[in-house]
Amino acid sequence: MKALQAVRGMNDVLPQDAALWEFFEDSVRDWLRAYGYRNIRMPLVEPTALFVRSIGEATDIVEKEMYTFQDSLNNESLTLRPEGTASCVRAAIEHSLLHQGAQRLWYGGAMFRHERPQKGRYRQFHQIGVEAFGLPGPDIDAEHLIMTARLWRLLGLSGIRLELNSLADSAARAAHRQRLIAFFEQHRDQLDGDAQRRLHSNPLRILDSKNPHMQPLIEAAPQLNEHMDDAARAHFHGVCATLDRAGVAYSINPRLVRGLDYYNYTVFEWVTDALGAQGTVCAGGRYDGLFEQLGGKPAPGCGFAMGVERLVALLQVQASPASQHAAEAQQPDVYVLHQGDAAAMEAARAAEELRDAQLRVVLHCGGGSFKSQMKRADASGARFAVILGEEELVRKEVSVKPLRAQGVQTSVPLKEAIELIRG
């Protein structure tokens, strides 16, 4: 029979790599608690309309990357979530979370986009999302950036740069958009195919084009900040000033445009050069119109998402001391081996007693020679082997052998062995 394989772009994370994932997830959980963010969990599947209305009809995600299917049992169009913000806002509206005041929330999990797979870009990928609802000021934007800078330190990562921009408010964006369309229409002959297609659907994205032939035209295009009002300017200034005061470095990138339509005011990306073409490890910004767009009462929103695969890849490349220490901490304290039927049963009981003493214990199963059991013990990474054979059984003791450090094997009652191992 032909062996089946995983769906393209959807990966197994094997135990050796999963240890790093666990280190990442544990660090993230502690970090979010330190800032008072609470976990929220949304479904993986949502009505298709949720993403069309939030992300935007003309975006690549909605146009060609969504896993959309018809649930024929009740004739609904459903979609595997391509991102988390829309679901999170939907949940906040549906359960009236803002009635309890502003919300700091986070979620994590799988997202799905049908793109051609590449390193750092998969069809099933994982994000940690952080959202703050009901807070209009620049303080919360700055908090998100300051806390993210801390996370990189906690993970032991370096070389992640912050790029920052303001998209102003919707009125300014609309005015800017009209002028952009008019400007690019005058120079239609200089636009490449992609830009022509986006001219009316999403002209802001043309500014982000990397086509070198279009750079002079883009340089000459109308600037958004010509339309920015005092409130937008003050907000952006507030974010920058708070970052300056907190000592978080950034560079302002006027070309920075997000791929999702719902952003306004602050947008940002954390980028690295260490991962090739998919260098954005974390990105987000403000989306004050989204609640209204999804049928809720108007409320400000601000948030970001991290790509877990990308950050884990960075942890792998940079092999930080923090992550190495975490990998070592996963290894068992004790490997219990035994010889003979009576000893096997006593070993199972003794292993439980060791675990009662908060030790991490692997009990040898599957038989095998003494030598092969010792090899297993060594390969497990355990600090000690605890040996139970005929001799130990008679003496009502166990032999304790240090496997990592210097030291001699000793035969003692189990209670003493526990003291010895716990040091």
Next chain:
RNA sequence: GUGGCGUUAGCUCAGUCGGUAGAGCAUUGGGUUGUGGUCCCAAGGGUCAUCGGUUCGAAUCCGAUACGCCACCCCA
């Protein structure tokens, strides 16, 4: 979705001009009736990605497909 490169043992890779496959590491066993990590010996492990074509004969040449990598595009 477009283009380029690739796919041989669990892993990393060699394989000459087309003549039916090899190494290192890993695994298992032994050297030691109860002692790992070093050393020595041995063994197991292959639909040469898949399907088709050319040929007396294909891992090798050609085509398609699947999967991977890189870039574009896009994004976390």
